[in-house]
Amino acid sequence: MEQLFTLDSLFTLLMLVLLQAVLGFDNLLYISLESKKAPAEKQSFVRRIGVGLAIVLRIVLLFALMSLIQYFQNPFASLRDNGIFEFELNVHGLIVLGGGVFIIYTAVKEIWHMMMMNEHEVAQKDVRKGSINTVIFWIVIMNLVFSFDSILSAMALTSHMEYVPQLILMSIAIILGGILMIVLADKVSNFLQKNRMYEVLGLFILLIVGIMLLSEGGHLAHLYLFGNPITPMSKTTFYFVIVVLVLIDIVQGRYQKKLLAEKQHREELLNKTKDSK
Missing domain, CATH: 1.10.287 (Helix Hairpins)
Incomplete structure (x- = not known):
């Protein structure tokens, strides 16, 4: 426990919080856009509850990864000696690939709705009748998808520490990062609400986030297309x-x-x- 009160630990904690902020930008954008599906008066509440639940589940995921990291990385299905399509799928890769597909679908759907403005207005009225739980659910799920990279990076930064101090330090960083995300999500959402022209920009950035997750998931799954490996977007x-x-x-x-x-x-x-x- 003495490791927690050293200058090195405080510096590591600062790096972990910054890591959560930097790697959480794409997640922040998704939360801001997804929360708009809820009624206007409930959007801030939805963001806070969604991120709050995600913080708790992130800590649970942290404990799970610390104990079961090898099972997330070990392949459970593979296809080899195929000149067109090869893969070696693991749980981590499957989760990231699924997140990428869902985000691309979400971005394309919202862009299409913007182009079909009349249909979009009708759809918004139907969606806002009772979608708060659904919006919270997807914010929590996608928060967990995005958290894999940040947790694995945090584990690498604290690998020199003992098990208990490492867990405590990363848990504190997750909580502080989550609080920061709640504050920034409200600000980003308010900005997009006041500047609707940037909504299109946000959706196309979200589309790139989905492509980045697909490339990362393809890399984790050792995916090859026509003999060429899928490399992650840095x-x-x-x-x-x-x-x-x-x-x-x-x-x-x-x-x-x-x-x-x-x-x-x-x-x-x-x-x-x-x-x-």
């Missing part, structure tokens, strides 16, 4: 793509405002010319 590449998308959105928005201003100016000149005649 976090560096992920954040670079996000920065590029945000910059494109900013430039496009400003350019669109400029075009609208020029159009309005031409219309005003045309109206003045007509009035003078």
Whole structure:
């Protein structure tokens, strides 16, 4: 227990909280978008309950991974000597692949609803009648999917510690990271609510998150397509793509405002010319 009160442990705790924040960005975006399916007055409540339950289950998952990590990594099904499709599936890979497929489905469905605005409005009315439990359920499930990477990374950062201090330190980091996520999820959701134009950007980022999870799950499952291995998308590449998308959105928005201003100016000149005649 003396390990918990050293300068090294405090620094490690800080690194763990930062790790939870950095790796939790994609999860934060999903929570913000998913919670919009609930009635407006219940959305903050849904986010807090969803993340709160996920924190408890994350700690349970942490204990499970510490004890059963080898069973999550050991393959239970495989297909070899096939020139088209090969894999060596394990529990970890299956969970990440399933999460990737679900997020891509969610993003594509919401983008389609945006394009079909009338159908989207009707669908929203139907969904908000009694979907609070469903929204909370999916927030908790996807939070657990996203937590695998952060917990495994946290285990690597604290591997030099003894078992009990390691568990306590990671549990504290999960709780602090969850509280931070609750606060930021409200802020992100409020921002998206006030700036609806960024909703499309958020959905396309979510789509990239799903692709990243698919690549990670394919790598964990040792998936080969036509003899080529599936390699995971690095976090560096992920954040670079996000920065590029945000910059494109900013430039496009400003350019669109400029075009609208020029159009309005031409219309005003045309109206003045007509009035003078």
